[in-house]
Amino acid sequence: MKLVIFDVDGTLVDSQNMIVAAQHRAFAAVGLEPPTRERALSIVGLSLVEAFTVLVGPEGPVENLVRVYKEAFGTLRADPANAEPLFPGALACLQALRQRDEVLLGIATGKSRRGVNRLLEHEGWHGHFATIQTADDAPSKPHPGMILQAMAEVGADAMDTVMIGDSSYDMAMACAAGVLPIGVSWGFQPVASLVAAGARHIVASYPELDTALDHFLAQPSPSAA
Known part of the structure; x- marks a missing residue:
């Protein structure tokens, strides 16, 4: 997996x-x-x-x-006038990944558990993620605790895990946990910060992320060797 x-x-x-x-x-x-x-x-x-x-x-x-x-x-x-929209392509990416038998989805966020639950309820995502790690569950990023707990929860190996995020904290957390860090350029921090924190790949759109994930998912699992 x-x-x-x-x-x-x-x-x-x-x-x-x-x-x-x-x-x-x-x-x-x-x-x-x-x-x-x-x-x-x-x-x-x-x-x-x-x-x-x-x-x-x-x-x-x-x-x-x-x-x-x-x-x-x-x-x-x-206030209904205030929206927190999904980025273009996010929903399609998640839906495609959910169709793949070899993939488990996870969340690692600085949001509270309550905030994540609101998001899941709003988007109808309950049951989509095999593991959810929040600010209530582990030390703050860039500590690797969220990823380490996520892997332990689902039984995943570090070489079979990827972290996707828009901040230097996400990339540093991924590096500390020994997993693949993929940075996205549409978020809240400059690309240079992500690269400096250890991002292995930077993608500029969800279609680019889909391609990067296809390559990652095609790699044989070391645990299967």
Whole structure:
């Protein structure tokens, strides 16, 4: 079996506007100047405590920022005018992979378990993923814990596992876990950051990702040797 793990924000889902808006509300609530859009998106992928620690430092009002951010994000999501669309081609890619008998799908995300459950409910994806690792289940990226737990949960070997993400944290996590890191260029971080963090391949669209995954899936499993 091959395990194909996806990041969520910036890889499957275009949530950037919601993330930036919620950050702005959080910073306003504690009387701080919000980060630039580029800076705000640069920490997507980290768990919230780690993300705000990067933005304001360990001595900053991290707990208050996390609390207000969660509240703001929930309020924004409840407004039908705010959307978190899938990136073009994401749904077709997942559907095609689900048809392959040798493939198991996984998620590794800095989102909370509750946030992932909302996504699964909204997209009708319950039962699609054999393993789901969130900020509630393992240390924050780039620690390899999410991938290591995912592989242990489904019995996959590192050589049979690929991590797909849009951030340097995803790529560094994959390298630390010994799995194949594939970076996507449509997310929230520059391609150069992904390459520097160890991305083996960079794809610019879901059709390109389909091709890269076809090549990966065609490789014989070392466990079958």
